[in-house]
Amino acid sequence: MPRSALLRHSVAAVAAATLLAGIGPLSSTAAAAPVLSTPAGAAASLDPWAASAALTDGTAIQYVLDVRTAKNGAVVTLWNRIPGDHSKRELVVSVRPAGSGTWGAPHVLTTTAYERGNAELVVSADGSVTAAWVEYPNDILNYQEKPGAVFRMAVLAAGATTWSTPVDIVTDPDNIQGGKLVGSPSGTLVAVWRRNSERSSALYSSVREAPGQAWSEPARLDEELADMEIVSDPELVYSDQGTATVAFTQYGAGSYAIKVADRAHDGTGWTKPVTVSDPNADTSNPTLTLGQDGRSTLVWTTLESPEGGGTTEVFAQRPAGSLVWGAQEPINGFATGGWRKVAVGPEGDVTVLGVAYAEGSGFRALTATRSAATGNWSAVKTLSTGSATEDQFDLAVGSDGSAHAVWSQSGSSRKTMTSSRVNGVWSAAPTALSTNTSGYAIGQITVGADNRPVAVWAQSTGDFTTQVRAATTAPVKPLPKWRDFSGDGKGDLLALTSGGTLTVRTGSGAGGLGTGASATGWPATSMVVPIGDLSGDRCNDLLVRNSAGVLTRYDGSCGKAFSPSGTRLTIGSGWNIYNALTSPGDLTGDGRTDLVARTPAGELWLYADNGAGKLAPRVKIGNGWQIYNTVIGVGDLNGDKFGDLLARDTAGVLWRYNGTGKGTFATRVKVGGGWQIYNTLATVGDITADGKADLVARDTAGVLWRYNGTGAGTFAGRVRIGGGWQMYKTLS
Numbered sequence: 001m002p003r004s005a006l007l008r009h010s011v012a013a014v015a016a017a018t019l020l021a022g023i024g025p026l027s028s029t030a031a032a033a034p035v036l037s038t039p040a041g042a043a044a045s046l047d048p049w050a051a052s053a054a055l056t057d058g059t060a061i062q063y064v065l066d067v068r069t070a071k072n073g074a075v076v077t078l079w080n081r082i083p084g085d086h087s088k089r090e091l092v093v094s095v096r097p098a099g100s101g102t103w104g105a106p107h108v109l110t111t112t113a114y115e116r117g118n119a120e121l122v123v124s125a126d127g128s129v130t131a132a133w134v135e136y137p138n139d140i141l142n143y144q145e146k147p148g149a150v151f152r153m154a155v156l157a158a159g160a161t162t163w164s165t166p167v168d169i170v171t172d173p174d175n176i177q178g179g180k181l182v183g184s185p186s187g188t189l190v191a192v193w194r195r196n197s198e199r200s201s202a203l204y205s206s207v208r209e210a211p212g213q214a215w216s217e218p219a220r221l222d223e224e225l226a227d228m229e230i231v232s233d234p235e236l237v238y239s240d241q242g243t244a245t246v247a248f249t250q251y252g253a254g255s256y257a258i259k260v261a262d263r264a265h266d267g268t269g270w271t272k273p274v275t276v277s278d279p280n281a282d283t284s285n286p287t288l289t290l291g292q293d294g295r296s297t298l299v300w301t302t303l304e305s306p307e308g309g310g311t312t313e314v315f316a317q318r319p320a321g322s323l324v325w326g327a328q329e330p331i332n333g334f335a336t337g338g339w340r341k342v343a344v345g346p347e348g349d350v351t352v353l354g355v356a357y358a359e360g361s362g363f364r365a366l367t368a369t370r371s372a373a374t375g376n377w378s379a380v381k382t383l384s385t386g387s388a389t390e391d392q393f394d395l396a397v398g399s400d401g402s403a404h405a406v407w408s409q410s411g412s413s414r415k416t417m418t419s420s421r422v423n424g425v426w427s428a429a430p431t432a433l434s435t436n437t438s439g440y441a442i443g444q445i446t447v448g449a450d451n452r453p454v455a456v457w458a459q460s461t462g463d464f465t466t467q468v469r470a471a472t473t474a475p476v477k478p479l480p481k482w483r484d485f486s487g488d489g490k491g492d493l494l495a496l497t498s499g500g501t502l503t504v505r506t507g508s509g510a511g512g513l514g515t516g517a518s519a520t521g522w523p524a525t526s527m528v529v530p531i532g533d534l535s536g537d538r539c540n541d542l543l544v545r546n547s548a549g550v551l552t553r554y555d556g557s558c559g560k561a562f563s564p565s566g567t568r569l570t571i572g573s574g575w576n577i578y579n580a581l582t583s584p585g586d587l588t589g590d591g592r593t594d595l596v597a598r599t600p601a602g603e604l605w606l607y608a609d610n611g612a613g614k615l616a617p618r619v620k621i622g623n624g625w626q627i628y629n630t631v632i633g634v635g636d637l638n639g640d641k642f643g644d645l646l647a648r649d650t651a652g653v654l655w656r657y658n659g660t661g662k663g664t665f666a667t668r669v670k671v672g673g674g675w676q677i678y679n680t681l682a683t684v685g686d687i688t689a690d691g692k693a694d695l696v697a698r699d700t701a702g703v704l705w706r707y708n709g710t711g712a713g714t715f716a717g718r719v720r721i722g723g724g725w726q727m728y729k730t731l732s
Contacts, residue, residue: 033618034551034574046420047452047473049431055094055103055456058467060084062092064444066120067456072127072158073098073449077456077470080115081106084464089115091133093163095156096470098449103470109154110166114139117149118179118233125185125240127158132169132181132191149176151193169215170206177201178233182244187211190244190263192221192234203231203248205263205270221261221270222250235288237296241265241321247276247288247298256282258300262323276316276325278302283314284338291344292399293372294320299331299352301338311337315350315370332377334368341395343403348372351403351421353395355388362387365407365417367395367426383419383430386411389442398447406433406445406455414440416457423590423611433471434459448472477538480558482585482635482693483530483685485540486516487558491685493696494542494562495728498524502562507687511706512721513696517561523547528732531583532593535569535613543583543595549576553613571614578605584633585643589661594643596633602626606663621664628655634683635693638713646683646695652676656713671714678705682731702726 056062060081067077075096082089091109096102112135119133132153138146151169156162169181175196183189189208194201203222206215222231232249239245242265250259250273258277263270277283282303289297295317302312313331318324336354343351350370357363365384370377386409393407403421408414409430416434419427434441439460448454452473458466483491490507497503500523504516522528522544529543531553539556546552551571554562575581580598587594592609597618599605604622607615625631630648637644642659647668649655654675657665675681678697687694692709697718699705704725707715725731 032574032577034549034572034577046422046427047475049418049433049471050474052433052435052469052471053103055468055470056081056106058461058465060466061086061464062466062468063442063458064456064468067444067446067454068121068123068129069446069448069454070098070123070127070129070156070158071125074129075446075448075454076121076129076156077444077468078119078121078131079456079458079468080119081108082115088113091119091131093131093156094468095161096454101472104161107163109133109163110135110152112136112139114145116145118177120180122181122183124183126187128183129156130154130181130183130189131156131163132179134176134179134193136175147174148172149174151176151179151191153181153189169208170204170218180234180236180246182236182238184238184242184244184265185240186242186265188242188265190236190238191215192236192246194231194233194248200229201231202229203234203246205246207263219270221246221273222248222259223252223273232284232286235286237288237290239290239296239320240294243323245288245296246270247286249284249286249300255279256284258283258286258298260288260298260325271323276300277314277328285340287340287342289342289344291348291350292346292397293344293348295344295348297342297344297350298325299340299342301336311335313340313352313354317350331368331370333380334366334377336366339390339393341393343395343397345397345401345403346399347401349401351395351397353383353393353405353407355390355393355407363390364388365393365405365409367403367405367421369403369421381426383407383426384409384417385430389414392442394444396445396447396453398451398453400451402447402451402453404445404447404453404455406443406457408440408442413438413460414442416441416443416455416459418445418453418455420453425611433457434469436460439463439466475538479591480533480538480540480556481685482532483540483683485530485556485558485562487539490689491687491694492516493682493684494528494530494732495725496522496526496528496730496732497727498729500524500526502528504561507684509687509689511688511694511708511719513684513687513704517559519561519563519566521564524729527581528730529581529583529595530732531595532585532609534593534609543571543581545575545581547576549574551575551581569613580631582631582633582645583643584645584659585635586641587643587659587661588663589642594663596621596631596645598625598631600626608663619663630681632681632683634695635685637693637709637711639692639711644713646671646681648675648681650676654681658713669713680731696721696731698725698731 064079089112092106095104117134122130135150138148154166155164177194179193192205204218230251235247244263257275259273261273286300316328336356340354365388368380389408409417415432417430419430436459441459443457445455454472456470461467485492486506493505503518505513506516525547527545534541539558542554553569555567578597595607597605602625605618610616628647642661645657654671655668680698692711695707704721705718
């Protein structure tokens with residue numbers, strides 16, 4: 001129906017149930033929005049990084065190769081350790097067990113004569129972690145490289161504390177480079193590698209079908225061409241459907257092409273490689289990633305012209321379970337020449353991180369994100385504030401969609417820097433993780449099972465020594481509980497007298513309300529609105545609207561009184577257009593407490609916590625709410641982690657609106673009748689220490705009653721708390 005037709009309908013002609021569900025007719029006039037003193041799109045908050053911990057003593061040369069989070073929550077890191085005389089290379093691992101903040105003692109997987117050969121960690125669906133690496137047993141000291149290579153592996157089983165003895169995947173009389181390994185939930189392992197021989201190279205694979213079985217004979221994967229051929233180091237992933245996919249660059253017939261081959265779980269072998277890139281363009285540097293949503297993402301570099309010049313980063317995807325790649329598209333203004341990392345979040349958003357040179361500003365760490373919902377790339381954002389290093393950066397995305405980047409950046413020393421994207425917004429400024437004051441620091445990053453980033457890096461401790469260190473973010477202290485203003489973990493009630501005294505009536509944990517901190521000087525016209533921790537200091541805050549309509553945030557201090565002269569921040573003006581302001585708790589699913597406001601015409605508006613201490617611009621979420629004489633936010637009544645709302649109509653019927661976690665409310669549910677006997681209803685959080693939100697109600701004689709929440713959206717029978725509560729003008 002057109003909006004003009006809706007406006008012609010009378011509000012009284014629409015069924016009350018429809019009105020109350022928040023989908024009633026639009027009002028013909030809408031009050032002007034209050035002025036907010038903060039712009040939209042403020043930077044999202046991130047818990048601060050805790051002090052780093054040393055994993056080594058800093059007496060050798062060490063550099064971090066990889067860090068991964070196992071399916072069971074353990075974090076594993078891998079690094080090279082080389083003595084000052086370069087007499088050997090030790091491949092070392094350390095584990096931070098699931099649920100622990102302490103790293104285990106370093107464990108040496110292997111010792112070789114020289115540090116040549118790649119190494120990585122592989123996470124499997126069964127919770128195990130495999131270290132895979134290439135050794136050159138014929139190498140001798142002083143960097144004298146000899147033919148002959150071995151691709152090896154060792155496994156840390158799920159829940160185990162010791163690594164298996166290393167075993168050989170394949171040996172080769174020539175050279176192996178770029179060895180990659182992936183594993184399936186059934187225990188199948190697939191290995192691929194590049195075999196170099198004089199001026200040519202080829203791609204091979206071997207498979208171990210089950211633990212304890214032998215590895216298959218190596219099979220060649222790339223196409224054998226008539227002239228000289230070269231393949232790049234491979235990229236390898238293993239899907240939940242049991243398909244192993246390899247991507248690589250192959251040179252032949254005078255051009256470079258990005259090729260992909262697949263191996264199905266049924267053991268039918270590898271498909272013939274298909275060319276994914278434009279056959280008329282020179283391409284290189286593929287990056288293949290399996291997203292959390294099962295989609296495969298491939299990014300590569302295309303040379304803009306055969307004669308040379310600039311490059312373009314190109315992107316293609318295919319759905320989970322499919323072997324067909326979608327159309328390729330350029331990444332919006334993102335060009336690094338192949339120095340990049342790619343990560344895909346749970347919603348399918350693709351984030352790229354890379355380092356590129358810009359005339360006049362040097363090398364910079366850049367990022368861009370492609371929205372799965374719209375198919376559009378964001379503008380390229382520069383994360384670094386100094387000169388970055390081309391091949392020394394890393395990227396990880398958590399299951400909550402947050403992205404975390406690290407890179408090496410020059411200044412007075414080369415430090416490991418980090419930046420995070422939380423709720424779609426990158427940190428306003430990067431954070432230096434390393435503590436070195438000279439030399440360099442180079443790191444890697446992963447995301448723990450708790451969605452907190454974990455960074456591991458090696459930093460200089462002397463001219464020829466480094467130390468491996470690790471850090472993660474951690475809250476300064478736990479988030480405050482709903483309606484707890486005293487800091488004791490129990491719910492409280494705010495009581496304001498006509499004389500301007502505001503008192504915290506503290507929950508006892510046994511259902512009673514004591515007398516806590518008080519402050520005087522509040523105007524009798526003040527509207528007091530308890531809210532959660534807007535300021536981010538882990539104490540619940542207070543919103544106060546004065547008679548002029550100015551809304552101010554007063555910062556809580558966990559046990560101290562709210563004073564008119566206390567720490568405060570103006571939210572904005574024009575808030576006197578509302579006749580009800582209340583906080584239901586978290587309405588949007590981001591863990592932060594939000595605000596709802598009602599106009600006399602019955603419009604209901606949402607003001608979400610913007611994560612920067614204030615409120616985001618309002619969003620209309622309903623009409624018809626003028627039929628209620630009381631609207632109060634009550635926290636999570638039904639146990640779904642989202643804030644809920646109670647509304648009492650003029651007949652005394654109390655209704656519950658469950659928050660959906662999407663900034664809206666579900667259709668109303670009747671709680672009960674007879675509530676007109678009370679002149680005040682107020683939420684108090686949990687004052688009975690049973691983990692459920694409770695409610696208090698004051699009758700006309702000044703008696704205060706408690707209704708224990710059941711956790712299922714209902715209340716138990718009322719219990720008398722005490723009399724004399726008519727001394728307070730408002731309870732909230």
